[in-house]
Amino acid sequence: MSEPNIRLLSTDELLSAVVGDVVEIRVLENVMMQKIAELERRGAAAELGYKNVAQVLRHAVRWDLKTARQWVARAALLAREITPTGAVLEPELPVTAAATADGELSGEHISVVAEVMKDLPPEAEAPVVEFAREHEPSAVRSFGKELAYKLYQDDPEPREAEPEPPVNRLRTQWKGEQLEVWAKLDKISGAKFEAMIDPLAKPRPITPEEGPDPRSRAEREGDAFADLIDLMLRADRLPEHGGEPVTLTLTMSYDDLVEKAGLAMLDTRERIPAALVRRLACNAGVIPVVLGGRSEPMNVGRKARTFTAGIRRLLVARDRGCAFPGCHRPPKHCDAHHIRFWSEGGETSVDNAVLLCRHHHTLIHQSEWEVKLLNGIPVFIPPAWLDPDRRPRTNTTHRDSGRVAA
Numbered sequence: 262m263s264e265p266n267i268r269l270l271s272t273d274e275l276l277s278a279v280v281g282d283v284v285e286i287r288v289l290e291n292v293m294m295q296k297i298a299e300l301e302r303r304g305a306a307a308e309l310g311y312k313n314v315a316q317v318l319r320h321a322v323r324w325d326l327k328t329a330r331q332w333v334a335r336a337a338l339l340a341r342e343i344t345p346t347g348a349v350l351e352p353e354l355p356v357t358a359a360a361t362a363d364g365e366l367s368g369e370h371i372s373v374v375a376e377v378m379k380d381l382p383p384e385a386e387a388p389v390v391e392f393a394r395e396h397e398p399s400a401v402r403s404f405g406k407e408l409a410y411k412l413y414q415d416d417p418e419p420r421e422a423e424p425e426p427p428v429n430r431l432r433t434q435w436k437g438e439q440l441e442v443w444a445k446l447d448k449i450s451g452a453k454f455e456a457m458i459d460p461l462a463k464p465r466p467i468t469p470e471e472g473p474d475p476r477s478r479a480e481r482e483g484d485a486f487a488d489l490i491d492l493m494l495r496a497d498r499l500p501e502h503g504g505e506p507v508t509l510t511l512t513m514s515y516d517d518l519v520e521k522a523g524l525a526m527l528d529t530r531e532r533i534p535a536a537l538v539r540r541l542a543c544n545a546g547v548i549p550v551v552l553g554g555r556s557e558p559m560n561v562g563r564k565a566r567t568f569t570a571g572i573r574r575l576l577v578a579r580d581r582g583c584a585f586p587g588c589h590r591p592p593k594h595c596d597a598h599h600i601r602f603w604s605e606g607g608e609t610s611v612d613n614a615v616l617l618c619r620h621h622h623t624l625i626h627q628s629e630w631e632v633k634l635l636n637g638i639p640v641f642i643p644p645a646w647l648d649p650d651r652r653p654r655t656n657t658t659h660r661d662s663g664r665v666a667a
Contacts, residue, residue, distance in 0.1 A: 284364035291339070291361045297332055298340030335371045354378065356386045360394060369398040377405025381412070442486075461485035461594065465620070468587030488594055488619050568597040568609060575611045583618040584632075584639040585625075586654040590618035598622055600632055600639075615639040 267275060300306075301314050311317045315329040324332070339358040342350040352358040357374050360366045366374075370393050378386055385408060393401045427447040434441050446454060462485035464474035476484065524534060568576075576597055583590040595616040601607030615632055617625060624630060629644035640653040 287361065287364040287367060290368060291364070294332065294336040294339055294361075297336040301333065301337065302340070302343070331368065331372065335368055335375075338371060338375050354386060356390045360390050365394050366390070367398070370401065373398040373401045373405075377402060377409070380409045381405065385412070457489055458482060458485045461488045466587060466589055471587070484619065491596065491619060492593060568614065572609070572611055572614065573597055576614055576616050579611070579637070580616040580639060582616065582656075582658070583621055584615050584641075584656050585617060585621035586641055586656050587658065588618055588621055588656060589658050592616060594618050596622045598625060598632075600634065 267278075270278065297314065297318070300317070306313045306317050309317055313333075315326060315333050318324055318329040318332065319326050322329075338354050339352050339361055341352055354371075354375060357366065357371060361371060374386070374389055374393060377389060381389070388408065389401065389405055392404045396404070428445075429447055429450055430443075430445040432443045462478070462481040464476070464481065465471070467473045474481070577592040580592070580595075582588070582592050583595050595618050597614050598617045599607040599609070600613050600615055603609070607613050612634065615634075625632060629646075631642040632639055633642070634640070635653065638655060640655050642651050642653055645651055
């Protein structure tokens, strides 16, 4: 039967047709929700290789994930459950399910009824649904709140529960070459953490050598967190593990270390590249174990042999902070770096050391920048691409001195 020409319908006929269409659509939607519930019941998502049915629907019918989740949630409220013994249980909202099957409730109605029933006894579902048959979802929400108030107005006022003290949480997980860290701190601990991170996360000053700091805020705060870890490793009061202050052990062959090839193994069994080992070998709190040809320990560095407190004090007095040109980082944010690399036989002494912040310590190990002492002052030789003449430069931030002559 062909559809009548809607332009020939009266207003009453046209409106009645719209109402009839909506009822038919709602009936069809109810059938669809029963099918969605059956997909959920039989574990179709796992069968198809998806995480859940909402993800399946997202691709199957091109719904947004939020919409798909709403349909799955509504389907669960209306579906009859089947127990392992084959018994059929009533839906969670049986009165709502019956009204939806008759085409009297929309999906929005279902969601609102479920919302207000959280605060009402099961017998209140009938009057709520009866109201919903005649009103829009927002009115149903107001009706449910009013009904809850009438039901419980004579009850004694509930005493406010004492708020649970916040619990600090920390979760870590290795993902590839990075450790992913998630933390949740109480207000005081969080404020302390922010107070420590903020000064470390400030952008580096603009310098002729490096220009403006290119890092995003997230990158700067990530580097600041790493700086904070280094600061803790240099702290006087660290928790002990196995009777001695916390340390990390790096193990690799001597040949690999010299050639900057291969990988070293931490005592956590994580592997890191040799180029990074050369920088870590400068740090207090990191014990380098170098193996010979037959995997026998050739040299086991000790914290007291890397950079002692006495050497560090002399470096602080001399360099007054990161010695790299233009850097403002104070001594407490700096590592002591072997000018002649430890892996190449460089000794641990004031005459073979310079203070560098984390960023510039990494830069020296991974780039063509060079550092040496000239008249007891650290000078830095830039790469040829930056300065073809490779004229030495010093940091004038911490002292009154000009560029050192070549």
